[in-house]
Amino acid sequence: MLRIPQGSIILAPMVELTHRALREFIEAHWPGADFYWTEMASTKSFLAHAPFESFYLDTLPHPQKTIIQWYSTNMPDMIEAVTQHYETSVANGQVCAGYDINFACSAPHIERSGGGITWMKKPEAAITMLRELRSALPDIQLTAKLRLGYEEDFENLVDFCIALAEAGLDAIILHPRFKHEKFKLRNHWDILHTITAAIKIPIIGNGDITSFEKAHLAFSTYKLHSIMIGREAVRRPWIFYLIKNKSTNSNFSxxxxxxxxxxxxxxxxxxxxxxxxxxxxxxxxxxxxxxxxxxxxxxxxxxxxxxxxxxxxxxxxxxxxxxxxxxxxxxx
Ligand SMILES: Cc1cc2nc3c(=O)[nH]c(=O)nc-3n(C[C@H](O)[C@H](O)[C@H](O)COP(=O)(O)O)c2cc1C
Missing domain, CATH: 1.10.167 (Regulator of G-protein Signalling 4; domain 2)
Known part of the structure; x- marks a missing residue:
């Protein structure tokens, strides 16, 4: 069940950056983010009760606006960790707004371990994992965050997104860069637009949104369901507040x-x-x-x-x- 309404502006997951302190800071001074993604949490560390797990999985100050992102190298860990977490949070009365699966991270150590973007090399395994997760957790919002993959193969990418939707995802977050493009090269928003038209579940667009004008363009030209902002929200934690206020008052200062x-x-x-x-x-x-x-x-x-x-x-x-x-x- 998708809990993110159309037009939402969301904080992206970023390791060592999108923790509770940043969310508290934004909420107290410049509220405006509709949802917050946590930094990716490792299923292996969670299952091993590693130190500091409670901080990675802290969804305060607003669990109902916070989505936990999980990273795993294999399906059994993913199913076990996410279901265990869900059951505990139901028992504690602190269910978060949803779970997101990281198919996007291309950092060398994550790739070497077989997590993040490497799931896009084994689409059938990724789809099976999501189908299993959905059947274990029928009621929670489930999303996945993707890059465009390893190489330009638009047909395969669309097929992958369609299959993810059929496996039970509620939305896909797309950062439209290929694996090798890191952050420097052009962001392929044109591709993102075409995928939005091809699949039935909402696409949340992410990448280089750094101003009210770019946010506006993402909604008006690219017809995105919602947008996600990463680095700019660290550079300027008031960006959500600014976009929200400017969209209702062009004289806002x-x-x-x-x-x-x-x-x-x-x-x-x-x-x-x-x-x-x-x-x-x-x-x-x-x-x-x-x-x-x-x-x-x-x-x-x-x-x-x-x-x-x-x-x-x-x-x-x-x-x-x-x-x-x-x-x-x-x-x-
Ligand atoms: C320091 C850093 C850490 C990141 N960590 C994650 C992560 O844990 N999970 C993930 O899916 N993406 C991660 N990303 C990617 C961002 O979520 C986002 O896709 C990327 O920064 C592009 O968006 P932006 O141009 O708005 O920053 C990270 C990016 C940065 C810069």
Whole structure:
């Protein structure tokens, strides 16, 4: 059952970035995201009760708006982990908005392990896995996130999407890049548009949506059911708020105090994540956030080399002492 209404704007799954601290930060300061994807959770780690699993699977502050993404190298683990998780969350009264299967990740270690995009090399196994998962969990929203695959084979891609729909998926999230394209090359939105027309379940489009104008284009020109935003939501966590407000008020303006935003984000990481995660998650965030700053490369470099949170806070304060008044204004 699809719980995502048409026109939704969604936070994409991103390792070490889309955790509870980021969701709390967005919700408290610039609410506007309709749904949140967690970073991918490993079925193997979940089944082994690995440390920190409760943080990867934390769906607060709004479980009903949060979808857990799973990554697995094999079908038995996937079925076992997802059903176990579902049963526990029903018992705890904290059922999330749905489960998503990662068929998209092309990071070398994930590919080597046989997870992520490698499922697109074995479509029959992927389809069987989803059919089994659907029969084990008839009531929950089930989606899968895909890239375009390994090579241009449009017919096979459409057939794969149709078969996934028939296996019981409620929607497909498409990041329209081929495996080898990483993030740099052209995003094939034209292909995405054609797939939307060919299959019966909704397509949620993802990739390079960085402004109100691009979000608008995704809905108006490409007729997408919903859109998903990744890196821009880390660079500018107010992007959902901005898009939502601009779509109802063309005169909408806002003013972002970058120093306050930067320091506040750190306090959310400290409050909501385990100490072992603090430094890595803060560094990962500022890798993108520093793009907002005129001399962001200096601050980014200093933060990436910092050994403590206190020194990161000091680098941020001294940056804004040297470049006071740096802020972002969105005007009519
Ligand atoms: C640091 C990082 C981590 C990511 N982790 C995941 C992940 O766990 N699962 C997934 O399906 N995609 C992952 N992605 C891909 C994003 O979800 C998204 O598809 C991609 O960034 C393109 O969208 P964007 O242009 O809006 O960033 C990751 C991307 C980045 C940059």
């Amino acid at each position: 806002m003013d972002i105090e970058l120093e306050t935003a930067a320091l506040t984000y750190i306090s959310y990481v400290q409050k909501f994540l385990p100490a072992a995660f603090h430094l890595s998650r803060i560094k990962r965030f500022f890798f993108y956030f520093c793009d907002n700053l005129k001399f962001g490369h200096h601050l980014r470099y200093a933060i990436q080399n910092a050994q403590s949170i206190e020194s990161i806070q000091e680098h941020i304060k001294s940056y804004f002492c040297e470049v006071p008044e740096e802020r972002i204004k969105y005007e009519k």
